[in-house]
Amino acid sequence: QQQVRQSSQSLTVWEGETAILNCSYENSAFDYFPWYQQFPGEGPALLIAIRSVSDKKEDGRFTIFFNKREKNLSLHIKDSQPGDSATYFCAGRGSALGRLHFGAGTQLIVIP
Amino acid sequence: GGIITQTPKFLIGQEGQKLTLKCQQNFNHDTMYWYRQDSGKGLRLIYYSITENDLQKGDLSEGYDASREKKSSFSLTVTSAQKNEMAVFLCASSIVQQSSYEQYFGPGTRLTVL
Numbered sequence: 001q002q003q004v005r006q007s008s009q010s011l012t013v014w015e016g017e018t019a020i021l022n023c024s025y026e027n028s029a030f031d032y033f034p035w036y037q038q039f040p041g042e043g044p045a046l047l048i049a050i051r052s053v054s055d056k057k058e059d060g061r062f063t064i065f066f067n068k069r070e071k072n073l074s075l076h077i078k079d080s081q082p083g084d085s086a087t088y089f090c091a092g093r094g095s096a097l098g099r100l101h102f103g104a105g106t107q108l109i110v111i112p
Numbered sequence: 113g114g115i116i117t118q119t120p121k122f123l124i125g126q127e128g129q130k131l132t133l134k135c136q137q138n139f140n141h142d143t144m145y146w147y148r149q150d151s152g153k154g155l156r157l158i159y160y161s162i163t164e165n166d167l168q169k170g171d172l173s174e175g176y177d178a179s180r181e182k183k184s185s186f187s188l189t190v191t192s193a194q195k196n197e198m199a200v201f202l203c204a205s206s207i208v209q210q211s212s213y214e215q216y217f218g219p220g221t222r223l224t225v226l
Contacts, residue, residue, distance in 0.1 A: 008153060030215055043116070043217030044155070057122050093213060099145070099170070103205060104154035109196060 003027055004092050006103035019080045021106045023090030024072040030092035034100070035064065035075050038087045048075070051084045052053070088101050113138035116218035118203050125221045131190040133221045135203030142185040145204040145215065148172055155202065161186055193225045 007022040027031075029051040036044035036084065049066040050057040057064045061078045077084055090103040117136045125131045137144065142163045147155040147170075158172030159178035167178055175197075177189040186203060200222050204215040 006154075034214070036217075041219070041221050043204070046214045049214075069223075099157055099160060099168075100213075100225065102155040104152060 002104070003101040004090055004103040006090055006106050008092070008106050009104065010107040010109065013080050014089050014108045014110060015080060015082060015096075018078050019077040019084070019108055019110070021075040021077075021088050021108065023071065023074065023103055024070075025092045025101075026071070027092065027094060027101075028071070029094045030101075031095070032093040033060075033064070033066065033073055034091050034093075036089040036091065038089065038104075038105075044089055077108070080108075082110045084108060086112045114216070115214055116203055116205060118138065118201075118218040118221050120150045120221060121219070123221055125190075125193045125195055125223065127195055127223050129193045129225075131193055131223070132187055133188045133190075133201055133203075133223075134183040135186045135188075135218060137184055137186075137203075137216070137218075138218060139198075139205055139207070139218075140183070141205035141207045142183070143208060144180065144187065145179060146170075146176075146188045147202040147207075149200040149202055149220070158188065158201075190223070193223075197226050198224050 013019045034049035035047045037047040038044040059072045063076045066073045086098040087105045087107045119134045145160040146158040154174045161180040164183045200220040203218040206215040
């Protein structure tokens, strides 16, 4: 059973728009939710992360909105740039020693 | 900073062949992971090792063996390559702390089975 789900396999936006990538999870015990960014030919790299005690985490143009009651979260990319075109993975973790469970990824395409 | 090195970058094998992928990290991280990445399926955990001499099965361990030779290296063996195993294999490492749990990934090994 997929523990973390990403609702869109792909998303296309115009340069300057806000891209919204959605994610939901099954396990109420998950307490840490990172988003990873992957460019073609490279491994994923941590972009931004949130702990379940917070409902929002912002880092520059990237913001995570977290809803613990609904068990979902979203990544907002403000003022999207062509260089943001990549695949974004949402993940969840159940404990300090627990492994990460990854979603299937959303491929973002930003059109200039 | 540190780096994760995966060898080889590309691996071409024959169906039924035993194939080994290697991973080295110089972060001095305790925990290392092997993931398989298929298009549209995200990252699926094959094996991980919390510390040297430890080995834990992930969700996709059948058909694979792993070995944590020392703290800095973790290898993965495909015991009998199958045609449907064309995928990218990603190695990662992490240090586990209450406030930080970043996994650092290598660039991947791309496996093609003929």
